[in-house]
Amino acid sequence: MRLSVVRAAVVLVGVAFAGGAGCGAGNPSAVPVNGALVPVEQRVAIDAVAGEDLVEPGKALSSNDFAGEVVVLNVWGTWCGPCRGEVGELERVRADTEGAGVEFLGVDIRDNDRSVPVDFVRDRGVGYPSIYDPAGRSLVGLGKYRSIAVPTTLVLDRRHRVAAVFHGAVLAEDVLPRVREAVAEAVG
Template identity: 50%
Template sequence: MSRGRKALVAVLALLTLVVVSGCAADKDAVAQGGTFDFVSPGGKTEIFYDPPSSRGTIGDLHGPDLMHEGKTVSLSDFPNQVVVVNLWGQWCGPCRGEAGDLEQVYTATKDQGVQFLGINVRDQRSAAQDFVTNNNITYPSIYDPAMRSLTALGSRFPTSVIPSTLVLDRQHRVAAVFLKALLAGDLTPVVERVAAEK
């Protein structure tokens, strides 16, 4: 292939990449048939989906209960509740940092019809259980060392970002996604706003 032809192919490939990237950047997520389809938001770590009618639902999220072997915990266990889903691992420094804040928000908002649900990933069960006990975490977690339950979050959800937190409204549609560790002050107003929706 001549040098000129190679240059032309490289330019066309670059233009194709720019066009594809431009299309993906227009939307953070799209609801297709009512399902949540995450698209990389170009570096954003806080993403909000409003109005509620534009939100999509995640798939059938369920798995083994971290603290009670033989028991299963599922998103469907919490009908008509706002559910805050947090992906975590005891090996993750930012997860350790946010654990107290998440428990604080859960305690402060559970009487408003809010439930928290953790998804523990890439962990040994005993280490994760010790973490829950030592940090006085009172909400349940799915034990998912192989990250199989995360397929419910959509094939494009960035499962490499731990911790991640999703706020689901009472119909279990995705209202917000946080791709970072959270403080109580970050999360509380979002959870309270979603809980107050009619």
């Protein structure tokens, strides 16, 4: 009898996780599977992610600055080992998509001493801007994606709907196909 109760509990837990994990069929509010292309009809637009430029204090930056462009939005921090490791991968994707209607925007969080991330992006030759946001307030614009792990990279289509989400460090070979798919989509 006890074994039957345990089996029933395992089955119920499995069903609960299967229904709530990943990009559930017909459930546009579910968070997509890591790195998977979100079907257009299930995409959710984000609000503007905005804040002060990391390297140019006083200059405002916003995802809305890139209206009509595919945006690769990367949440990172210098304290995060995987973030430090993926920056070269993101730079490769940026170089491969230059001139293709793709923009990159970083959001540096939890770095309280601005000089550390400024030195980081300069030393590594990062060619895209980042918002300096130690408290992570700009992430409110991400809606259901705001409770994300660091690093997280989102690929936004031309209407700034989430086309793909990558949790953890990324490789260019994983992100580049999603970016190219978003670029190839018809605007609409």
